[in-house]
Structure formats: structure tokens, C-alpha cells
């Protein structure tokens with residue numbers, strides 16, 4: 306976005322990309338479908354930006370979600386609007402988004418060098434004058450230019466090319482880097498039953514995140530379980546707070562309300578009704594099967610310390626109360642989080658108070674600009690992170706002084 310914008314403004318633009326093609330990460334976004342933005346109104350959009358939302362507001366004002374939608378439609382990418390105002394290409398292919406951007410850049414005269422890695426910025430007397438790079442044959446070279454936009458992304462999913470080089474460049478140029486943490490990353494729980502849940506996706510769950518026994522966040526939606534940890538949109542959104550709390554040494558836990566549509570009283574009526582309709586010699590596990598997905602039956606029995614083959618007529622009122630309490634609050638202690646390799650975005654980055662919010666130019670080095678995830682900006686899942694990249698890329702690409 307930054308390169309195409311600068312070219313449209315009449316600049317001669319070179320993109321130096323270390324991978325074999327442009328936008329490797331964009332091509333895997335949204336599970337290969339690319340949730341390219343979110344169509345919510347501006348105030349609601351801002352609420353989803355987790356860091357430096359105020360700083361981001363100027364870039365968003367220059368090129369907002371509506372502008373992104375118009376932009377891609379003009380490039381011929383038909384769009385679909387899905388649940389939660391998430392916007393996807395109608396083709397369901399993230400490649401179409403990446404290809405459209407690259408073609409637009411080329412049409413505007415942008416030159417691309419692939420397999421070429423920038424190794425440092427050339428600065429003198431507080432001004433940029435170029436970059437050092439290693440070319441595809443492995444030779445170190447210099448390219449002298451008056452303006453440089455660093456859009457090297459974060460450190461998550463490093464196999465896509467984002468290995469955090471931009472933080473080193475910024476730091477060498479005198480910028481402070483806000484500590485980097487994985488965000489939108491699976492959460493790790495030592496709960497002994499979790500291994501049996503791998504592959505399970507629970508929909509319509511209300512989850513509450515507790516930090517040192519205080520409820521700090523509540524979310525509604527999907528929770529999934531895999532060998533990486535607890536994931537799904539709800540867990541990923543919670544990870545932003547959970548990771549910071551774990552780093553600070555707080556006790557963290559997640560409480561899942563598995564029956565959010567039912568109050569404890571209504572749930573009790575439902576359970577009593579189910580029991581009344583079941584033969585007395587039916588097993589407790591059969592009752593649970595009527596209430597829960599199959600993979601949860603054994604973990605719930607273990608958690609309640611009730612044998613799955615206990616006859617339903619033997620279940621006491623106290624045990625029913627404990628079952629209800631568990632269904633309304635299945636507690637998973639959180640001890641860790643998945644590393645950058647599995648994190649959707651990187652929290653932290655180039656400090657925003659050292660960057661001009663109206664231009665994206667460095668306040669330390671003239672002619673140096675930043676765009677995208679390299680900045681200390683991150684947001685929830687739902688198309689917000691790509692919009693951050695598009696908005697800041699657009700503003701940086703204007704190369705305003």
C-alpha cells in the first residue's frame with residue numbers, strides 16, 4: 306500500500322523484499338481467505354485497536370475501512386460482508402488481495418527486487434540517505450535514496466519473511482522499541498483434561514478472563530483446542546491481556562460458561578426434566594451427552610469426580626448443583642502462551658510517540674517512515690490488523706514532510 310501510494314504520487318519507488326514474492330503473509334491471512342478489513346463504524350473500529358488507538362486515528366482518518374473497501378472494489382476484487390462486519394474477497398482467496406495490490410503497484414511503476422534483504426539504514430546528520438542490502442547473489446550493496454519506508458512487519462509467523470529486522474533498523478536509528486510480545490496467540494493451560502479435547506471447537510461460549518481472581522475481560526464466541534493450546538477467536542482476543550498478565554507474574558485463569566443462554570435456574574429445570582425423562586438405570590454420561598459435545602463428557606465427569614457409569618438415580622442434588630456450577634464456569638488455569646511462531650500479530654514495536662502521527666515520519670531521522678505492524682500498534686481479530694497496515698501504509702506512502 307505504501308509503495309503503490311508513493312508511486313501514484315509521482316515518486317520513483319523500489320520495493321526491496323527478501324522473500325521470493327510480495328505479501329507472503331497476506332496470502333495466508335484469514336485461513337487463506339483474507340479478512341482484509343472490518344466494516345464497523347469508526348468509533349466501534351477504534352475500540353478494537355488495542356494499543357495506541359489515538360495515534361492510529363490520524364492514519365485511519367486519511368484512509369479508513371470504507372476507503373479500503375472502495376480501493377479493492379476499484380481494483381476489481383469483489384467483496385463479501387460476513388458476520389461481525391468482517392470483509393473478505395468474494396473469491397475466498399487471500400491470493401487475490403495480494404495479487405491485486407502487487408498489480409496496482411506495478412501499474413503505477415513500482416519496481417520490485419525479490420530475494421533481496423535490507424541489512425541496515427544509511428543515515429547521516431539525522432537524515433536518511435539510503436539502505437544497505439544483500440542481493441540475490443549474496444553480495445552486500447547500497448542504494449542511495451532520499452526517503453525510506455520501513456514496512457517489515459512484526460516477528461510472528463517468521464516463515465513469511467517477518468523476522469523483526471525493522472526493529473533493529475529503528476533501534477539503530479535511535480528509536481525505542483516497546484517490548485515485543487506475541488498477541489492473538491493460543492493460551493496454554495496445564496489442565497490435565499485438555500489433551501483429550503484437541504480438535505474440539507465450541508461455539509457460543511461466554512469466557513471470562515481472570516487476572517489474580519479479578520475478572521478483566523469477557524468475550525462471547527468460539528473457543529477451540531489444539532496441540533498449540535486454547536484458541537478460537539475468543540481465546541485469541543483474550544490473549545492480549547493474558548500474555549501481559551503472565552509476563553508480569555500474575556495468576557491467570559479462563560472461566561468458560563458452556564451454557565451462556567441459560568441461567569443457573571433454567572439449567573437446573575432442564576437437567577431435572579432430562580433426568581425425569583430418562584430410565585433410572587441410565588448412566589450419568591448419557592445425561593451429559595444431552596447437554597454437551599461428546600469430547601467434553603469425560604473431562605466433566607473427571608472434574609466432578611463422578612464415574613461416567615454412575616446410575617442417574619444415584620446422582621444427588623448436591624452433585625447436580627456442582628454440575629450446574631461447572632457448566633456455568635469451567636475453569637482453565639493459564640500458565641503460558643504459544644510463541645511468536647503461532648501468534649497472529651506482534652504486540653509492541655517502534656514507539657508511536659517517536660513517530661509523527663500526521664505523516665508516519667520518524668521524529669528522529671528525516672526521510673525515514675514507518676508503516677504497519679513494525680509500529681507499536683495491534684488490534685483484535687476481525688480485519689483490524691490489515692486495516693492498520695493499509696491506513697498507516699497509505700499515510701506513509703504520501704511521504705509528507
Ligand SMILES: Cc1cc2nc3c(=O)[nH]c(=O)nc-3n(C[C@H](O)[C@H](O)[C@H](O)COP(=O)(O)OP(=O)(O)OC[C@H]3O[C@@H](n4cnc5c(N)ncnc54)[C@H](O)[C@@H]3O)c2cc1C
Pocket residue numbers: 321322323324327328329330331333334335336339340341342421422423424456457458459461462465466467468469470471648649650676677678679687688689690691692694
Ligand atoms: C496466520 C495469520 C493470519 C492473519 N489473518 C489476518 C486477517 O485475516 N485479517 C487481518 O486483519 N490480519 C490478519 N493477520 C495479521 C496481518 O497479516 C498483519 O498484521 C499484516 O500482514 C502486517 O502487515 P505489514 O505489511 O506490516 O507486515 P507483513 O505483512 O509481515 O510484511 C512485511 C514484509 O517485509 C518483508 N521483510 C521483512 N524484513 C525484511 C528485510 N530485512 N528486507 C526485505 N524485506 C523484509 C517480509 O518478507 C514481508 O514480506 C494475520 C496474521 C497471521 C500470521
